Amino acid sequence: MRVSRFILSFAIIVGVAAAVVLPVSAANYGGGSVQGYGAETPLDNGTITLLTGKNANTVKIATQADVQNMFGVTVDRSQLSVTISDASVKNEVFVAVSGTYNVLVSDQAGPIAAGDYVTLSSINGVAMKAGVEKTTVFGRAKEAFDGKGITLGTTPLKETDGKTNKTVTLGSIPVTIDIRSNPNDESTKVKAPDFLERIGKQIAEKEVSPIRIYLSMAITAVSIIAAIVIIYSGVRNGVISIGRNPMSKKSIFRALFEIILTSILILIIGLFAVYLLLKL
Numbered sequence: 326m327r328v329s330r331f332i333l334s335f336a337i338i339v340g341v342a343a344a345v346v347l348p349v350s351a352a353n354y355g356g357g358s359v360q361g362y363g364a365e366t367p368l369d370n371g372t373i374t375l376l377t378g379k380n381a382n383t384v385k386i387a388t389q390a391d392v393q394n395m396f397g398v399t400v401d402r403s404q405l406s407v408t409i410s411d412a413s414v415k416n417e418v419f420v421a422v423s424g425t426y427n428v429l430v431s432d433q434a435g436p437i438a439a440g441d442y443v444t445l446s447s448i449n450g451v452a453m454k455a456g457v458e459k460t461t462v463f464g465r466a467k468e469a470f471d472g473k474g475i476t477l478g479t480t481p482l483k484e485t486d487g488k489t490n491k492t493v494t495l496g497s498i499p500v501t502i503d504i505r506s507n508p509n510d511e512s513t514k515v516k517a518p519d520f521l522e523r524i525g526k527q528i529a530e531k532e533v534s535p536i537r538i539y540l541s542m543a544i545t546a547v548s549i550i551a552a553i554v555i556i557y558s559g560v561r562n563g564v565i566s567i568g569r570n571p572m573s574k575k576s577i578f579r580a581l582f583e584i585i586l587t588s589i590l591i592l593i594i595g596l597f598a599v600y601l602l603l604k605l
Contacts, residue, residue: 358421358422358423358424359400359405359419359420359421359422359424360419360420360422361414361417361418361419361420362382362383362384362414362417362418362419362420363378363382363383363384363414363415363416363417363418364383364384364385364415364416364417364418365377365383365384365385365416366385366386366416367416368384368386368399368416368418368450369399369429369450370399370400370401370427371398371399371400371426371427371428371429371497372386372387372398372399372429372450372451373386373387373395373397373398373428373429373445373450373451373452373463374386374387374395374396374397374398374399374418374420374450375387375388375391375394375395375396376394376396383415384396384397384399384418384420386449386450387445387449387450388445388449389445389447389449392444392445392460392461393460393461395445395461395463395504396420396422396504397420397421397422397502398420398421398426398427398428398463398500398502399418399419399420399421400419400420400421400426400427401427402419405419421502422502423502423503424501424502425467425499425500425501425502426499426500426502427497427498427499427500428443428452428463428464428497428498428499428500429450429451429452429477429495429496429497430443430446430451430452430453430466430470430495430496430497430498430500431446431448431451431452431453431480431493431494431495431496432453432470432471432472432493432494432496433446433447433448433453433482433493434446434453434454434455434456435454436454436469436470436471436472437453437454437466437469437470437471437498438466438469439466439467439468439469440465440466441454441455441465441466442454442455442462442464442465442466442507442508442509443455443462443463443464443465443466443500444459444461444462444463444507445463446493447482448480448482448493448495451495452500455507455509456509457507457509459507460506460507461504461505461506461507462503462504462505462506462507462508463500463502463503463504464500464501464502464503464504465500465501465503466498466499466500467498467499467500467501468498468499469498470496470498472493472494472496473494475496476494476495476496477495477496477497478494478495479492479493479494479495480492480493480495481493517535517538517539521538521542522535522538525537525538525541525603528600528603528604529603529604533603537602537603538603540602541599541602541603544595544598544599544602545595545596545599547595548591548592548594548595548596548598549592549595551588551591551595552588552589552591552592553588555584555587555588555591556584556585556588558584559580559581559584559585560581560584563577563578563580563581
């Protein structure tokens, strides 16, 4: 009995110690990590934030100027299974840095489809569909948003000159947080020189990917080199054979003719393979 009581007491002590050691306001929800932070101003749930403060213990609303420093999104504390509030923290919010959580979005860049990458819009703290020109994404939408159905309202979007350009619709959808370089960013994609793209387009009669163009160049180069090597070896061996046995000149010329035909055939097969590669 004494041993059992000792084990039970030890387990209770370890449990209490672990609770104390764990970071204040930490919780797990939506498959990700949530942490409590102070905020410069009160933030709505679903707002994209940036880390700030001397010890990186506070957050503020994310802006386009710091899009590459996006940190996480504020979440509704009522949806968290466990929260430990700190009364000394000013404007305390809970921020998720991974997992799937509701994020404020707009239709600034058009409708968002499930699976689209989203990034920070011109509206501070609000996401939009990430176009190919955007270098950083916040995550991937789990649901669609087209500005219809259930929305959170509208807001006028102004250009840098201060003139109202259009009105955008706001909403909230679940987004899987994955802050990284935009996989669809055109500046990171492999590109071929313009003249090669024009040649490929003329042959295929359509746009051809740079990878196909470079593969075609490699096949063409291998075919030409193989043909040249075969012809060179055949001519060299033929000349040596004629020098050693002039009487076999006729058969040697016949062998050279066959070698040349073989080289041409190899070249034709290689060019045909290139044509198929560009056309398909």
